[in-house]
Amino acid sequence: MVRSDFHMHSSFCDGADSPEDMVKEALKYGLVSMGFSGHMDPPVGVPMDIGKYKAEIRRLKEKYKGQIDIFLGGEVDCLFEGGDTDDLEYRIGSTHTLRMPDGKMFSVDDTEEVLKKFSEEYYGGDYYALARDYYETEAKIIDRVHPDLIGHFDLVLRFNDSLHFIDEDDPRYLKPALQTMEYLAKADVPFEINCGAVNRGRKKDFYPGKRLLNALHGFGGRIVLSSDAHDKEHILASFREAAEAATDAGFKEAWVLKRDSGGQPVWESEALSC
DSSP: OOOEEOOBOOTTTTOSSOHHHHHHHHHHHTOSEEEEEEEEOOTTSOOOOHHHHHHHHHHHHHHTTTTOEEEEEEEEETTOOOSOOTTOSEEEEEOOEEEOTTSOEEETTSOHHHHHHHHHHHHTTOHHHHHHHHHHHHTTHHHHHOOSEEOOTTGGGTTHHHHOOOOTTSHHHHHHHHHHHHHHHHTTOOEEEEOHHHHTTSOSSOBSOHHHHHHHHHTTOOEEEEOOBSSGGGTTTTHHHHHHHHHHTTOOEEEEEEEOTTSOEEEEEEEOOO
């Protein structure tokens, strides 16, 4: 099974545990490599002292060198407009937020109440129109963020298990989702299979869901297994089930970050095993 996890949040943003506590736990789990991906979001996101965050991850890289390979990353929202991300070793490009015509922004990853409010106010309750705007924003992520990994591609469905606001087979949803997925897959940036919502009991299915995951394989896309852990207990959580879902969709390998001869991060494939 893959023993690397590159989507993790610590107490520097909205995680529960310090980065060092997460490293110690990762060593117990037998990880060979791990990456921290602190949130670097618009004002609606979680504020983080980026300078202190970078310094701490670099300190841990040196302290635990030879025991585990630690990568300094960041989760960068598609509408992110501030802060220095140039010296990150990798970027997870994620779309959490939408910008309305009047300039207001809201997160599709906030609460059911927030989603309902903005859907009614700006879309007249038409969640298909909201989802279309979400995927139109997501399609810009390559040019805006220059990501090394596409994060939770269909996050707009976070509350669909409870609200049932979208029929995921409806062409009004599926067409923009597939068009954006195909466009991003052609950029040859891996997509994560994000286990976070499953691990926290928010959804029954991973991001991306089964139908989109099958489509991603058909588009020739690549995958990375990610826990999206916000505490040390969820490192590597549900990786076995995610690997099974990937295998069922036709994938035979996942990609992990390693280092080339010069110490620079590079994606390399590993065989999927369940």
